[in-house]
Amino acid sequence: MYHGTPNDNPSSRYSIRANLFNAHLRYLKKNHWNTILFKELTSYSTYPEKTVAITFDDGYADNFEGAFLPLVNYNMKATWFITTDSIGKHAHWMGTHAPETQILTAEQIFNMKKTGMEIGSHTCSHPDLTTLSYQQQKIEMSESKQILESIINGKITSFAYPYGMHNSDSISAAIDTGFKLACTARPGKFSSEKNPLLIRRITIFDNDSVNTLARKLIFSDNDVSLKKLTNYYYQRITDKVTGHRN
Numbered sequence: 001m002y003h004g005t006p007n008d009n010p011s012s013r014y015s016i017r018a019n020l021f022n023a024h025l026r027y028l029k030k031n032h033w034n035t036i037l038f039k040e041l042t043s044y045s046t047y048p049e050k051t052v053a054i055t056f057d058d059g060y061a062d063n064f065e066g067a068f069l070p071l072v073n074y075n076m077k078a079t080w081f082i083t084t085d086s087i088g089k090h091a092h093w094m095g096t097h098a099p100e101t102q103i104l105t106a107e108q109i110f111n112m113k114k115t116g117m118e119i120g121s122h123t124c125s126h127p128d129l130t131t132l133s134y135q136q137q138k139i140e141m142s143e144s145k146q147i148l149e150s151i152i153n154g155k156i157t158s159f160a161y162p163y164g165m166h167n168s169d170s171i172s173a174a175i176d177t178g179f180k181l182a183c184t185a186r187p188g189k190f191s192s193e194k195n196p197l198l199i200r201r202i203t204i205f206d207n208d209s210v211n212t213l214a215r216k217l218i219f220s221d222n223d224v225s226l227k228k229l230t231n232y233y234y235q236r237i238t239d240k241v242t243g244h245r246n
């Protein structure tokens, strides 16, 4: 899960400098990682073991040059979850207006889809869905789906919960809206979650080096600090010595 890809140091820890994102792509390419669209995860077992679905939340305008064009250049794919009230405007939930909070235009979204990227919904207004009724959640989902479908002239089947926040009504509303797959912000591999409306993702932070990305891909976790990994290996060695097999 990526967010913005500005040229300068981001002001949000969820965004990443465009040249560091480029380094991530070079790493994936060099190490033979296959990229698929989020919606293609349903048939993930037919893909090579080193397969990853790159996603972007909110639809920041700096993704166009900072992420979309490099992805095309590397012949890779990704999925964008767009908040439709903000298309061509600012991400109002981010507070102050800045170039970093500018959202992609409808024309850019159309072109990204035409070039083989996937567009998914991220609601209309980016609310914490758990504060809304089922009916309000359903409106946030279905209206954003309709708007995006008219922009890309195609079906929208993927969804991402804003802030990763969801409750049982969110899952029902997502199913009733016609989403096939929806993702949270809980860390983990695709195969670690049976419910297609609760797909896990790994969060990429502003200072995640290529080495951190590599560890995140191995451990499918957001915390891959050396301290944590040392404990992990220590535990494995201890388990081996004491005969634990789980």
Ligand SMILES: [Zn+2]
Pocket: 057, 058, 122, 126, 162, 163
């Ligand atoms: Zn978001």
